[in-house]
Amino acid sequence: MSDLRDDMRSGMIYVYKLICDNGGAPCIFRNLLSLSICKPHIRTSAQIGDWILGFGGKSRPELRGRLIYIAQVTAVEENGEYYAREQYRRRPDCIYQRMPAGYKYVKGSHYHGPEDIEHDLGAEPYFERARILMSKRFCYFGAQQGPSLDAIRDIYDDLPRDYVKHHAPDIRDRLERFIASVFEQFGQGKHGSPTQGDMAMKCHQSEGDDIILPRCSG
Secondary structure (H helix, E strand, O other): OHHHHHHHOOOOEEEEEEOOOOOOOOEEEOOEEEEOOOOHHHHOOOOOOOEEEEEEOOOOOOOOOOEEEEEEOOEEEOOOHHHOOHHHOOOOOOOEEEEOOEEEEOOOOOOOOHHHHHHHHOOOOOOOOOOEEEEOEEEEOOOOOOOOOHHHHHHHHOOOOOOOOOOOHHHHHHHHHHHHHHHHHHOOEEOOOOOOOOOOOOOOOOOOOOEEEOOOOO
16 A cells, blocks of 8 residues: 555546546546546646546435546547547547547447537647546446445535635545555456446536645655
8 A cells, every 4th residue: 555655646636526427438448447538627637647536426316425436547648649549449438530630520439429529629720638548557436336435525525516626735645545545445447337327428517627636745
């Protein structure tokens, strides 16, 4: 656990609440977790080494009060390369194809639609959101009951709905301990299937804005 704690101290921790967990965001395929659609603020700012925690939103009974996933960013695909490389083409969340003059929605994809290109990838001609985060170091629980939130229940309950909140160092320390305990207890990997079976559900909004916890100074 100490090695994992040491590894956390140089990165950011991003925390948000999901209202949709249907396999699209995050997407896990062949032991690789990707975040390619939704959460553009996280995708455009997170760096390799940073951590992401996705909790279930309180407005969804099937998600409420649960950890859906933890992932450390281990790779980033910039400038829409995710949608251009053949190695990613079979992934369920590779729903766009990069074209000479932009992107097109891949007909028959399970998630989102042509109307979501600007939200997911940004406005043309720059498509500044076409940045995809990937992780080979993750714990995904989905519908499987994951760890108890008792140790951080107050943190979960106090997550803001509509704004970014910078947590005090003691909160950061508790979250680091929580992350380390989850990996120690469950081990990394996919532990369950997506909570929701409706692939047409939109995951555009979490219950609040992305919450960015400051880097540790030590």
